Amino acid sequence: MHISDFNSEAFLRDYWQKKPLLIKNPWDNWENPLEPNELAGLACEAEVESRLIEQTDASWAVEHGPLPEARFATLGPSHWTLLVQAVDHYVQEVAALIEPFRFIPSWRIDDVMVSCAADQGGVGPHFDQYDVFLIQGSGRRRWRIGGRCDETSALLPHDDLRLLAAFEAKDEWILEPGDILYVPPGIAHDGVAIGDNCMTYSIGFRAPSRSELIGDWCDDLLGEMATDDRYSDPDLPLQANPGEISEAAIEQLHAMVAETLYDRDRFARWLGRYVSTPKYPDMDWRPDAPIAPGELRTRCAAGDALCRNPASRFSYIGGSGDTVSLFVDGKVFACRAETAAFAQQLCTQSQFTLDTGQLESAGLLALVAALFNQGSLAFG
Template sequence: MRLHDFDSDAFLSDIWQKKPLLIKNPWSFWRNPLEPDELAGLACDDEIEARLIVQARETLKMEHGPFPESRFAKLGKKPWTLLVQAVDQAVPDVAALIEAFRFIPNWRIDDVMVSYATDGGGVGPHFDQYDVFLIQGLGKRRWQIGALCDEDTALLPHDDLRLLAHFEATDEWILEPGDILYVPPGVAHNGVAMGDDCMTYSIGFRAPSRSELIGSWCDDLIAEMPDDDRYGDPDLQAQANPGEISPDAIAALHAMITRTMGDRDAFARWFGQYNSTPKYPEMDWRPEEPIETEALRALIAGDAPLRRNPASRFSFIRQQTGPLLLFVDGACFECAGETAALAEQLCAQDHPMIPDEISQSETATALLTTLFNQGSMTLLSED
């Protein structure tokens, strides 16, 4: 799916992470990609992350899925909202919505959360720490935009929801099917369903925090460090005061850390693997029977429709010297020649067409075989 008459360059220059934007139905043809009953069915699956938010008097109460089918029939007339995470991994038509936003790099895209709400339903005034495109799929929703928030912004006491203690709307729009609202990180917003059967598709983007990056990378570095890599001072000289930690000692200790953490190439390889790890790594997408390289080559020669697993994450890093690094679902593959060209194509296209010169390459077909057998690639006909 593509956006019609939308200037992505102007959007990135003038809007992205700067201010909210209402985009009135920019699709050449809008069709809601998921029915409410299908969303409710996903929320009953024990492998799907789902939440139910019910308004009880003046408060919102959250329940975590999976839910029994009977739960929705018992909700009555109270406003409620069902939130289902990573629906793009289960429904190809929902995954197709991401294609319209590929002007944002793959590594920044998180998932598509889908919400269904009855009249008056919502999750309350809040702010997110990441960018989000809110696509109205079905029905109408009133969106109010407020001030820019940060970690010092006052929140209401709540065990499950980060609700703003004070919210004052500065803008307000009513979104109809096909309309899109872009909200930058930190901007307060509040969406309320107008009528029943209100569905919204939220395309969220990853924004790792500095503490998350440092902590996660340090954990990996520490796991690989030998215990005998220790501080030493063979040229130690007597000090005037034994209580002083000398400048030379501080410089040597600091260098022990910065030499390791300052390795840009090591960080790039680590980040590619870290960032491409699936959202739900416990999910096993491997085929029941592994495919052999020759069998895969025959399928490619027969123009079998290939596709990336919507749950998989593909990205690459082009090194200044050395092979291109392809990252898929937490694994790193060094690629050169035809294999590098294949890697770039796999990252750019959900449904890649493999040229003959690549399909004849032993290393390229070996890479594809590995990706198939780890569940990152499959055949379109297997849906």
């Protein structure tokens, strides 16, 4: 799907992480990519993350999937919402909704959560810690937008939902099919379905916290450190007071930590692996049988197209000269010359074919075969 009359540069300048924006049906030809019964079917699968939220008076009940198929027959006519996470991993048409928003760096994109709500269904007033584009798929939904919130904002007591204790709307919009609402992080919002079969596609963006970055970075460093890399002081002078930690010791110990933490090249390699790690790393997308570069070349020469696994994450970091580090699903691939150019192409195209020149590159075929065999690429 494509959107028209949308100025991404102006959006980034005026709205991104600054203020909400309602975009009235900008699609060339909007079609809802998923039916409610298809979403319900996904919620019954064990490997799919899903929740069913029901509101009764002032109380909220949450059930976590997988949900039994018979559960949907017991739902009332109103005040319930089904939420299914990462639907783009399983439905190609939903994954295609991300493409118009690729003006945001790919490593920032998380997934597409899909909700289906009965009349008056919603998840209550809340705020997120990440940016989100809310696409109205079918039906209608009233969105009320409040002020900016943070960790000091009062929440209602609930084990599964982060509901605001106080919510005051500043703007209100009714979204029709194809409409898009952008909500920056920290902005309170509340969406309530108007009528049945209200489907919303939420394209969420990752925003790692400082504590997450530091914690994972340090864990990675610790896993690679030698146990015999220790403090030493062969020129230790005699101290007047043995209880003092000297300035010289502090400087040396601090330098031991700092020179490791501030190794920018090492940090960049870790960051590429970190941001390309799949949302569900335990999922096994590998083919039943691995493919050899020769077989791959034969199929590609016959015109077979390759496509990226929608659940996979692709990013790269440019090196010196014609060298590129390609990061796919938490692994790094060193690419040079024509393979480097291909790696950059791979990060922008969800489907592609290999041309004659590429088919003659043993290094490029080896890279594609490795990505195929780890489940990041497939024929399709």
